[in-house]
Amino acid sequence: MNFKSKSKSIWLLCFLFCLQITFSQDRNLADSLKIIYDAGKIEGLDKLELLRNLSFNSANDAEESLKYAKELIELSIKSENFLYLYRGYSLSGQVYQRAGNLTKALEFYIKASETATKIEDKSFEGGAYLTIADVYSKIGNATNAESYYSKSIDLLRKSNDSLTLASALLNAGDEAFKNEQFDKALDYFEESGFLFKQVNYPIGTAYNLGNVGMVYAEQGKDALAEQHINEAMMLLEELEDYYPITIYLTFMSDIYLRRNEFPIALNYAQRSLDLATQYGLREQISDANLTLSQLYETAGNQEASFKHYKDHIAFRDSIINIENVQQIADLRTDFEVSQKQIEVDLLEQKRKNQRIVTLSISIVLFFIAILAILWYRRYLFIRKTKQIIEEERDRSDRLLLNILPEETATELKLNGKVKAKKYDSVTVLFSDFKGFTSYSENLSPEELVKTVDFYFSKFDAIIESFGLEKIKTIGDAYMCAGGLHGNEEDHANKMVLAASEILSFVAKTKENDFENKLTFDIRIGINTGPVVAGVVGSKKFAYDIWGDTVNVASRMESMSQPGKINISESTYDLIKNKWTCEYRGEIEAKNRGQLKMYFLN
16 A cells, blocks of 8 residues: 555545534534524524524535525625625535535635635635635645645734634645645644644644654655654544544554564554454445555465455445345355255255165065065155256256356356456446436335336346346446456447447336336446456355446446436447447546546437
8 A cells, every 4th residue: 555545545534624623513403403493583693693503513414404504695695794605605615525516515615715805804715715725635636726725824824713724734734745745745734733732722733743744654754754643643542533543553554564574564554454443434444454455465475465355345345235245145045055955855865765775675585576666666766856956956056147157156166266357358337327216215115126126127138138247236226247257259349239228228118108107317337448356255245346447437327417328438449430429528527537438329
């Protein structure tokens, strides 16, 4: 694991810390305030303050929080109260940022900064610039981020708000660290650390020490890095803030790995996993397993490396696909039970046969005719038993093939495990129904399952007809791939053909079943590239594929439009001689930057 990947995680902590600096959310308080709001007896400034508190303390419910912020903005404009107008815009920006909609967040933060210029307090304008800088930093626009951090710091130096100034310096330092401007980062951290101590804000001091330690680690100054990170972790333990500790522990692991002190490096990584497990930090449990996997791989211990990598994948999948994993587990259990029952039946029959043979020998001279009949019956019984065994074996095989591809299922039966396999070129498809969530809320469980089965059964038939592989479903999302298990030839074109049939089927269903309200639109995204395929788990197992190709395919789907098939540049290069496509240009995709995309005509 490299330092840059960890730097991003620590920046996120710094950003959340900045957002939470003034006050904390309280759901119980929001419920109490809502009673006052519903009474409708508050007017003027009191109502503006009430709406501000309701929006903030309802932040876990984005829709509700935005509703109160919108009303706060409208009343503030009407009463020309710029202070509360600024707060309304800022609260809206925070809600959108937590939801991952950075474009809308930036829009409201800019409105907040424009409003702040009308308030005679530089701290508001400086704070607004700080939120804008944090958004630009998150989307990777270093130039704009540095510019707004500089504006924020200049304004906050002219105010009496030392805490917000310290936060701006901390985040500006982290931006410099991300851009490998280490001396500049240390200058920022030195000043922010002084201010945090001056205002007696221990958690700010802890984050500041940790960031300084990360800079020293990147510079190879291991002793200083270890000293600062240890001080940060001691403070955070006192404050019971364990999430950053798990990240700092992995930095300590890197420091000792660089010294070739593998046991100590391993100990720090293991402590990170133990701490994340103890406090239920789900994402860090997965990340810590990945760190341990990489450490063991460096040490040449492939077995331990694979174990931790498998735990990393299994835990990640358990978060996003629990229901699907449970269904697979049930099928696996059925398979094992059927195999066990066959063994029991055979053992019982063997005992019966032994009793029959013993009795037959003792009376063979007197009951030859009876013995002949018994042997004949035995022959019929054995033939029936073999038939039962074959039927049970076929049933078990069918159950296994419902879970895994044929090649993978065969390998699992022969070896008891499946080796991961890399494919250089695989085409991956994601689809998703527009409006399915709101539609499903009005259905009974039986109706919901019937609706999903209606569509996905047809999708399965289409995919199978083109020799493609269904991977999994998550809610109303459907994922499949081409180019696996001997189906490598022309997989991109086959996937496009299948996608076109799926699109046509959904459109026809919408026309023919209008009265039944099966009026969905579907988005489809396709990408081609290398993947790794394998089976995760020993009992509750699942067949899946991983790699950047899968992530980009998911982005193609989310950036598509209803009734459209959105393909990546790599897929377009493979099918452009057979299909007409509409170039969409380079479009910003979440966590991927600018990607070239095409609509299939």
